Amino acid sequence: MTETLLSVRDLKVSYKVGRGTLDAVDGASFDVPRGSIVGLVGESGCGKTTVARALTRVIADNATISGGQLLFEGRDLAAISEREMNAMRWRDIAFIPQSAMNSLDPVYTVEYQLNEVLRKRGGLGRAQARKRCEELFEMVGIETNRLGDFPHQFSGGMRQRVAIALALALNPKLVIADEPVTALDVIVQRQILDQLRELQQQLGISVILVTHDISVVAYICDRTVVMYAGRVAEQGTMEATLTQPSHPYTMGLRNAFPDLQGAASGMLTPINGAPPNLALPPPGCRFAPRCPFAIDKCTTVSPETLEVAAGHGAACHRADEASKLRKLATRTETWMTTEMAEA
Amino acid sequence: MAAERSDPLVSIRDAKLHYRVGGALSALRGLTNVVKAVDGVTFEIGRGESVGLLGESGCGKSSMGRLLLKLETATGGEIVFDGADIAGLKGQELRNYRARTQLIFQNPFDAVNPRYTIRAILAEPLENAGIAKAEHETKIAAALELVRLPQPEQYLDRYPHQLSGGQLQRVVMARALILQPDFVVADEPVSMLDVSVRAGVLNVFRDVRDRLGLTAIYISHDLALVRYVCERTIVMYLGKVMEDGPTEDIVHEPLHPYSKALVAAVPVPHPDQSHDPLPIGRGAPDPRNPPSGCVFRDRCPKAFDRCASETPLLREVGSRKVACHLF
Amino acid sequence: MPENTMVESTRENIVTRLFKALRLPLNDPFAVFGLAVYAVFLLTAVFADQIAPYDPTEILYTPDYDLAADLRPGEQGHVLGTTSLGRDVFSQIVHGTRSALLIGVTAAFMVALIGSIVGLVSGYFGGWVDAVLMRLADIAFGIPFLPFVIVLAAFLEPSIWNVVLAMALVLWRDTGRVIRSQVLTLRSRGYVDAARVSGSSDFKIILRHIAPNILPLSFLYGSIAIGWAILTEASISFLGFGDPSSISWGYMLQDAFASQALAKQSYYWFVPPGLCIILVVSAGFFITRGYENILFPKLGR
Numbered sequence: 001m002t003e004t005l006l007s008v009r010d011l012k013v014s015y016k017v018g019r020g021t022l023d024a025v026d027g028a029s030f031d032v033p034r035g036s037i038v039g040l041v042g043e044s045g046c047g048k049t050t051v052a053r054a055l056t057r058v059i060a061d062n063a064t065i066s067g068g069q070l071l072f073e074g075r076d077l078a079a080i081s082e083r084e085m086n087a088m089r090w091r092d093i094a095f096i097p098q099s100a101m102n103s104l105d106p107v108y109t110v111e112y113q114l115n116e117v118l119r120k121r122g123g124l125g126r127a128q129a130r131k132r133c134e135e136l137f138e139m140v141g142i143e144t145n146r147l148g149d150f151p152h153q154f155s156g157g158m159r160q161r162v163a164i165a166l167a168l169a170l171n172p173k174l175v176i177a178d179e180p181v182t183a184l185d186v187i188v189q190r191q192i193l194d195q196l197r198e199l200q201q202q203l204g205i206s207v208i209l210v211t212h213d214i215s216v217v218a219y220i221c222d223r224t225v226v227m228y229a230g231r232v233a234e235q236g237t238m239e240a241t242l243t244q245p246s247h248p249y250t251m252g253l254r255n256a257f258p259d260l261q262g263a264a265s266g267m268l269t270p271i272n273g274a275p276p277n278l279a280l281p282p283p284g285c286r287f288a289p290r291c292p293f294a295i296d297k298c299t300t301v302s303p304e305t306l307e308v309a310a311g312h313g314a315a316c317h318r319a320d321e322a323s324k325l326r327k328l329a330t331r332t333e334t335w336m337t338t339e340m341a342e343a
Numbered sequence: 344m345a346a347e348r349s350d351p352l353v354s355i356r357d358a359k360l361h362y363r364v365g366g367a368l369s370a371l372r373g374l375t376n377v378v379k380a381v382d383g384v385t386f387e388i389g390r391g392e393s394v395g396l397l398g399e400s401g402c403g404k405s406s407m408g409r410l411l412l413k414l415e416t417a418t419g420g421e422i423v424f425d426g427a428d429i430a431g432l433k434g435q436e437l438r439n440y441r442a443r444t445q446l447i448f449q450n451p452f453d454a455v456n457p458r459y460t461i462r463a464i465l466a467e468p469l470e471n472a473g474i475a476k477a478e479h480e481t482k483i484a485a486a487l488e489l490v491r492l493p494q495p496e497q498y499l500d501r502y503p504h505q506l507s508g509g510q511l512q513r514v515v516m517a518r519a520l521i522l523q524p525d526f527v528v529a530d531e532p533v534s535m536l537d538v539s540v541r542a543g544v545l546n547v548f549r550d551v552r553d554r555l556g557l558t559a560i561y562i563s564h565d566l567a568l569v570r571y572v573c574e575r576t577i578v579m580y581l582g583k584v585m586e587d588g589p590t591e592d593i594v595h596e597p598l599h600p601y602s603k604a605l606v607a608a609v610p611v612p613h614p615d616q617s618h619d620p621l622p623i624g625r626g627a628p629d630p631r632n633p634p635s636g637c638v639f640r641d642r643c644p645k646a647f648d649r650c651a652s653e654t655p656l657l658r659e660v661g662s663r664k665v666a667c668h669l670f
Numbered sequence: 671m672p673e674n675t676m677v678e679s680t681r682e683n684i685v686t687r688l689f690k691a692l693r694l695p696l697n698d699p700f701a702v703f704g705l706a707v708y709a710v711f712l713l714t715a716v717f718a719d720q721i722a723p724y725d726p727t728e729i730l731y732t733p734d735y736d737l738a739a740d741l742r743p744g745e746q747g748h749v750l751g752t753t754s755l756g757r758d759v760f761s762q763i764v765h766g767t768r769s770a771l772l773i774g775v776t777a778a779f780m781v782a783l784i785g786s787i788v789g790l791v792s793g794y795f796g797g798w799v800d801a802v803l804m805r806l807a808d809i810a811f812g813i814p815f816l817p818f819v820i821v822l823a824a825f826l827e828p829s830i831w832n833v834v835l836a837m838a839l840v841l842w843r844d845t846g847r848v849i850r851s852q853v854l855t856l857r858s859r860g861y862v863d864a865a866r867v868s869g870s871s872d873f874k875i876i877l878r879h880i881a882p883n884i885l886p887l888s889f890l891y892g893s894i895a896i897g898w899a900i901l902t903e904a905s906i907s908f909l910g911f912g913d914p915s916s917i918s919w920g921y922m923l924q925d926a927f928a929s930q931a932l933a934k935q936s937y938y939w940f941v942p943p944g945l946c947i948i949l950v951v952s953a954g955f956f957i958t959r960g961y962e963n964i965l966f967p968k969l970g971r
Contacts, residue, residue, distance in 0.1 A: 190608040218614055258565075267546075268545055271540075
């Protein structure tokens, strides 16, 4: 259970922009234990999607993995050839995109597209592939008589189920899901998450779930990796990061979410300001300009990850004072101080 | 002022918006050609009241908003705004109505024309209302101040793409408020925004509404957001009202089986939460082929014979109204 | 910095803004070549009287009072020789530029204008207006173009304007269709709803929020129409339905053909007008291509 399937070490992904480069991911490290769901959380532009894409090595033309290791069962995915990588896609690592409509070809039936993967990549025969298609559809809860349908004949939620079936076609060990439920309504979202969790437990696979929604993490994930401005701000078990957030950014995110279980009068508190421009990141801690707890050191020295409990780390100079900061962070006034800095 | 009068600002009676879709071919295949985006919706909005329209995509909540703003013309029923049926508004009357009702959009980047500066975007409603050019500057500054975007000179000559999502959504709100409307429809105004700035926009919305005594409709599929801004919620499903009542009552004790599922489905940011299956059938509603009787019955765990034969009417149950044969 | 130029552009006058709205495709080498060809032909057309050594229809004589017919290039100072009727080929080419551009530009203007108006009205208002206009477009699509021009020319006086009229009557259909579909997507944008809610009139919305976005598209179709117009005029003239009193490249081809220039190996007579047609028309399509790269950046590579 605690065996590590994937270990991301100091990953760096750089984009060429104009004449300069921009590090969309700048030294991210985290582990994915076998048979667990890891939530990669953060706002747009924090690098979470870039990390996910780097793991499949399907990244933009102007991007390169410029440093670090992606150790998958001990093999460095960043170092192997494109051919070896290609052999691992679907079989070892599969991908569920945000919008299934984009990954499904509208002119072919769903069965044809499943067959394509099963027969060309999996080397299955015609009869075997047919059987596997039916099996997969039953797994994700769609009637097998819909195999011959075209993608547009499915609703959004059903299409996402098809995308899950497609990802699971060759029994991968790791599934990377990029915002798989963001475009869906709450009810469908919940049903898809239930399905994902059930399949994950049944098949014993590992999942990296990229999302901006802490609630999704709280519902389904075992571990949380919070990213901010291309770096990992905090990581640990889901319970620890949500009940004892130790990085001010995680604390701020918690305040920004409306909570149906909480009191009606609860005030939401925004984190003022905006994430930094990654072409010109601030020196020191990248969250410092928006952080109500920043001290002088934060604006000059980049914080190392401090272990606040076993397996729970936060990249913050004041992580040892976390319990005190947590109390302050629940107060709206705490976050008002940086309001004037907003531009 | 406006809030002291007791007659409703908006009163909707049996509003319908039916679209004709497809052609003869789909009719041959046995599909009806009519999509009932809004189908017999009745409710009133009191002066100064904020009402949340809650439901999944395709439930008609956005169409309802567009009907109220006269962006779409109702195919049946009537919508009365401050005593006048909006169907017959023309010329100057329509212009007056336009000045009193406004819309805040889901995607701020779609809501503004990328070719124009923030100044030009904010000036458009002022021009339409025939306000002298000399007054534009102060009115624009006041509107930006209202949405907590101080130092207007920082933004006015910029183009939309040079602003962040949160800033631009505030500009969109400033444009909506610049003529001091009485009634605002906000259509999922934060769903496209980053989590950390959502709260800021929601707070501005609440604050402005209270300060100006606005009557508002907040459209969303997320009850947690609706609860944050509205004291009353209307749950819609396939163009019909399922439940209508105080938000807190619906949050704590939803009556309609559909409301129950919606409440249970709202994600909460806590580790300890129920993982029970939702009390609702799978599949999405097909607006071209709604079930007979109660439109929700094919996904309802409590459906019985009567639900197929008879359409439930909206009935008063305590503090709220519910359209279900169980009540 | 792009930000600075953006800020400054608000203070620019209307001419530069219009120029910007046209978005000339200046970073595509082919398009620049096309624009250069157009510039040369435009100057030639304007200064045709100064450039051409003779009147193109004047029948010339040698100093010995013989008809100066079928002179080879260079003979007796005729750069491109003379025709069988003793007219200067070079002067005809120069004056042909005039009618080519006149037809091309007016036809393009008519096609772009009518097509844009039809597209805007049809797409924006929808309903029965849209239905009527689009059925008219369907009918226009059913008209075989060349026979239509010939019949029109037969009914009316032979004139170069027949081509312009025929194009205006028929070729707006493509422009109208495409612009209509563009307007349909623009109309569903949030800012159009916003303008309506804030009380902008339909006219203002079209002028301010929709027309600027379809202007490059009208230009694209306009520049396609230039080529079509010149080709059509050449075809009509070649078939003998042209206006004999005005010199055009197509008329020159027809004249050469009728005088059996090929048999006489008088290449200097029909190759230059042919080349000119190819040059102007392809220059037009190069510009068009440049516009396509601006409008649909994904099509290029």
